[in-house]
Amino acid sequence: MLYLPHTGEDIASMLQVVGVDDLDGLFSTVPEDCRCKGDLNLPEQLSEWELNDHMEALSHSMAVSPEYRVFAGAGSYEHFIPASVSYLLGRSEFVTSYTPYQPEMSQGTLQAIYEYQTLAARLLGMEITTASHYDGATALAESLLMAIRVTRRRKVATSSLIHPVYRQVVKTYFEPTGYEVVELGYLKNGVTDLAELDDMDDLAAVAVQSPNFFGCIENLQAVGEKAHDKEALFIASFTEALAYGLLKNPGSQGADIACGEGQSLGIPRSFGGPALGMLASIKKFMRSLPGRLVGQTKDLDGKRGFVLTLATREQHIRREKATSNICTNNSLCALAAAMYMASVGGTGIRELARLNHDKAEYLKKELKKAGFTITFDSPTFNEFVVEFPDGFEATYKRLLEKKIVPGISLAPYYPELANHYLLCVTETMSRDDMDILVREIKS
């Protein structure tokens, strides 16, 4: 077998050193009645060639660009990934190493993650970013738990326009804790109803997503002021990190914690994972942060180097008193994001974000012209909600047959929004693509 280097001779001589007769003899400490009878019931081994054929066939049944035009975002975005990023990310010194517990042998990962922490902090306007979390949803859940630790309060308020699946994850994490989550409704113009906060007390945090699930840009400054009036932490959540190439960042608007999904930064969609949970905070809360942190230090010769630091917050030291149970995080995804941010650069990310915004505005305009309703009039980034006429399901199916996915239906998440669809346009869509979409919907 390709991956098993032992020859029969190797096995024989090693068994002799160990002092057992055969491979079965190695398992003498496994009681007889614990052992499997017979072979595992799994398919017989495939050759590398057979595997290629099998996987090709599976992957061909998937609806992806360029064959399909997918106008769907909702927390998973299609952006161009430079070949250089994919190529560098494949360097096996990065890929096949583990958590940099031995810093002298892991300076590559450590410096790269330190750089990720820095660029991510700059993107979000925050002081500190953790080394990574699993995804945007778990980053939000961990942020809310962190706010509860910091404030010693037991209740959090979350906007109903935070991605619905993120809210489900929060609910799951909170179920056994006894902590309470209250949801803030939304207004006619597609932003969170902050007035509901007026009657709420003892909040540990107020969490709002911007751009929100409807694509609308929230007034984060106002959220921050309201939260701080109540001595609650202000948590700014996001699903589209690229938006901060153009929009005011969370930090500049008073966020105490910014958390969300970094998939847009050079990570393929890959059916939703692996992703990149980003979690950033102001310095004051440094010692309450969940997850790993890389810090700068010096070696014996005074040379700059990097290490994992503030480990006394973590499970391997603090066990049940740790700030989180996380161990393996999504380091390689953070590395991809760093490579991507370095590649687009300050000038590039601005123009890229503008393109996303402008293309989405173009489609909005064309859909309006074609007689469809843009439900919410708040400004948006690269996603927006459209109301289609009754019976649109049939049109949706027809478009699927033409290999066009006209967005995500909102009805499963917001039953009051039947016939409403969330559409997304990124830089990967050309004007032609958008014109074809409008034409096909109309016909």
Next chain:
Amino acid sequence: MKESVGTTGLILNESLLWEKGKKGRCGFSLPRRDVESFPLHQELTGEGPDFPDLSEIDVVRHYTRLSQWNFGVDTGMYPLGSCTMKYSPKTNEKQASLPGFAGAHPLLPATLSQGALKMMFELEQYLAEITGMDATTLQPAAGAHGELTGILLIYAFHKKKGAQRSKIIVPDTAHGTNPASVALCGYRPVLVRSNEQGILSVEAVAEVMDEDTAGIMVTNPNTLGLFEENSQKIAEIVHAKGGLVYCDGANMNAVMGIVQMGKIGVDVMHLNLHKTFSTPHGGGGPGSGPVCVKSELEPFLPVPRVIKENGRYVLAEDYPESVGKVAAFHGSFGVMIKAYSYIRTMGPKNLKKASQLAVLNANYIKERLKGILHLAYDRPCMHECVFSDEHQKAGKVTTLDMAKRLMDYGFHPPTVYFPLVVNGAIMVEPTETESKEEIDQFIEAFKAVVNEARQDPDRLHDAPKRCKVKRLDEVAAARKPCLAG
């Protein structure tokens, strides 16, 4: 030291990203602008992030140099105990990057995602078979996330029975994530000590198990590399008091095709695809931590679940007793493809062989090093063996010193100072993908280090000498944290 196989060479310097570059450069091919500009309201517009501007070659050199300061399994032997640093087959990477998989959106109608769903459906079944369990969720993103999910399932089970419990038994050999996951679910971990043989005794568990205890969380094989021989009797005791048995399956690499945990009393367990199933560790993730359960816990599994209806795969949400979701979408799909590819290219016989050889390699190292290093438990081990610095302490050489010196010989050190029950632990897990020659070299290197410890301890105190940096001041890093530049 004599010339080491693994080291010497060229180590290049490289500055931080933002110490390089020049305004106006770009390493990204910006798409053509084919729409007019729609200025965003001034009030909403920010300044844009302060990123350096670099050209493609700047970025490529930067990361190429950084990568050369790293050590991975592809560089050399990485016997990090409890982490199963086995070789990650390259074809698996290729399959995960197929455009149909890499470009797939997670929320499209199931009719447009049949290939992904079929792969997930089959992988769930394979993992259930390997563990001897009834059902699987692939949603958890790593081992600790699987633990959290598993404990949530236990919580939901007791809640449905109408009597919540407050504690979970966790042995002293457990990984830190175990008590942390237990605490995250509002349970109190109750510590139980392993016996003089390094395993749990039936009596120790019987003493603490009561009707306020939701269950027990056991790593099997445990973190000392020993099989929990009493696991079946322990399960009976826990079950008799209405508790459930959780198995941390991080060490499944020792027993594939040899022990099916579901058949020896385990109710719920997680696997680490990034250990046992060969997916690369990525410098600390992404991983994947599927959870396998017996049928009594199946109703509580996270949603959506992949099911088969009339020959088609669908994502089903309608499980009223489900704990909900633990991740935004379907988990680390890209990692699952690699594990799936691994299982398909190994087949049942080679999976078993892999476990046998992993155990052979570990026992071989144990036998050959136990003369010079103190062996914590002198018994047949599974996939890893645990030594300590007991014999070197008198000469003022510690586990850490030996670990650092091993780097100069071109090996990644073993896991050190874990498990906590062994002072100065040195936990060696070679995995099955290391050949006898490689292992012999590692043994020789360790012997040389131990010799130096006796003859010239300062060599060890000053190690490593051949890495990018010398020993780093971790105390200063924590005292005055500098976490961003």
